[in-house]
Amino acid sequence: MENVLPLFVVIPLAAGFVLPVVGLLKPGRFCAPICLGAVGALVVLSCMMFAGEPVVVTWMGGWVGQADPSSVTGIAMVCDGLTRLILLIISVVSLAAVLFSTSYMRSYTKVCLYYGPMMLMIAGMNGVVLSGDLFNIYVFLEVAAIASYALVGFGVESEELEASFKYLVLSAIASGFILLGVAIVYNLTGTLNLAQIGALIEGSEPNKALLLAIGLFLAGFGLKAAMVPFHAWLPDAHPSAPAPVSAMLSGILIKASGVYVLARIVFNVVGVHQSAVPAVLIMMGTLSLVVGALLMTAQWDFKRLLAYSSISHMGYVILALGVGAEQMAAGQHAAASLIMFAGLFHLANHAVFKSLLFLCSGSVVHRTGLRDMRAVAGIARRMPVTGFCTRVGSLSIGGVPPFNGFFSKLLIVIGLCWAGHPFLAVVAVLISFVTLYTFIKVQRYVLEGDVPQEFSAVTESPLPMLVAMAFLSVLCLGMGLLLPLHRFVLLEPAKDALFxxxxxARSVFGG
Amino acid sequence: MRGMTLIVKTTASLLIGFVVLFGAYIILTGHLSPGGGFAGGVILAAGLLLIVLAFGADPLRKGLGHNFALVWESLGAVGFLAVALLGFIAGTFFAHFIPHLTGFGLLTGGSIVLSNIAIGIKVGAGLFGAFLMLAAFRASESADKTEKGDGNDT
Known part of the structure; x- marks a missing residue:
């Protein structure tokens, strides 16, 4: 089983590099099938991972590391419960996005140069979540980020290039912070392996240099996850990309390169006992939750509204993980367990319904060419399937019962009350109302109303786009209703990995 | 770009072989001495740039253009992945799958030599491609029409 791990990086990387050559031979013929094949293989592989050992470790080139940090150490790839969850989310959302692209990207030229960076971005994200090594996390982070700059600017209109450049500059600053943090940690511990760093920190005295490194990580990965003081790039970057890429950026990139790494470092590497770290997470989470939602209400651009809502929902996840860390440090294991479970559940749910909504916005843009919600109306009548999927996505994100968003928000609110934060619970509920209000506005303006004269000939989008949206809609319903079934496979092992x-360190080195 | 004077062209055609040879030397002895795939690839790219700078756009039309860079860059990357995957013959990803002798010969590096060759090809072609792109942007005002002719593969 451990030999499978490198394939998660190799398959999309190989596909990404074969595509430009194939694009020269037969323009536009083989690109989409190759990508679909690669992403399909990733879905199968990530499902296969659930059959293996709880923790799978592979060492590059057979240089097996030891628990003792002074020993020779190779480069490790580690797959535990949390990694499995994120890998599966990445594969599933990528599959939907690539399927959607096969029709959506027909209106663009040079499609192979679009699929190439898309595959490299998937390789980078898979690399980030699989890496057991601080520096390799940084390298794969950059692979994913550089591919995403190219994708954000793919339309090469002035607005898109501006968004891409803004994203590039801010993201490069974040990468600088992260690299400086990595350097400080390496200087302190003499190793880059996450497990060895964890083992060394566990027995050491509190250290100011380590706190500086944690601060740099919080700022760097906080920017990648679009936490509020560092969120300015996201509302420009995410809507500017082609819709399937927006779905991947909002659905998985901010989670894989932001939230996942932050959670991994806070819980498994530096530990939750570091002073002030849980408090900072709670503060950043609450701030993103409130500010993201309030900015969202004023938006009339469909995709920009979705981008602001991503900030707000990442706030939920970071808030839940921060409260979990605080409760874990205080020894309240039951409350910590519940709220962390809820946070990870919301992370998975957000990946599904936010990608669904971005694909729906792409479907509307594909047929009408408009992103302004005031200019579009009556989509539900002209495009019934898109309308229905938009409704499913809106109800999920607004937290209306049978859909998945309701269950994760409910669990977060219960967890917050249990953990002794009734005020934060009230804030979470109120913001959930604001989200629901905004998405009622979306339905009122985009879906309902009289069909304007110029859209009377608008027809439903092509089949691959509908299949991609329907697939994610079914997941929206299934992930909520089937929670008692999938929680023991997906979410509990992920929560246990953080918990x-x-x-x-002991689980990586088999102690 | 119509190239430079006869003196430059003659000197360049004398030099180019040595530049490429030096690049290949740096790549192939990367496991023994300072250098390696990246440094050697940069020298290879410098050799290709020498051709373009001295002879102008002629070599670009004779197959040394942007597509040449694209294809070889991709081949280099795929080659590197192939070397890594062939490590599974010896058990794990990136393991040495060819025997490595002791001493200072060419075959003392195991699969590192092959990795260096792949990286050298990728870096050389990649840097050359980046130069061509920048040169095309620079010349885009005058050569806009000719550039658009081959750029519409949907």
């Missing part, structure tokens, strides 16, 4: 805390 294991600094025991991560």
């Amino acid at each position: 294991n805390g600094l025991g991560y």
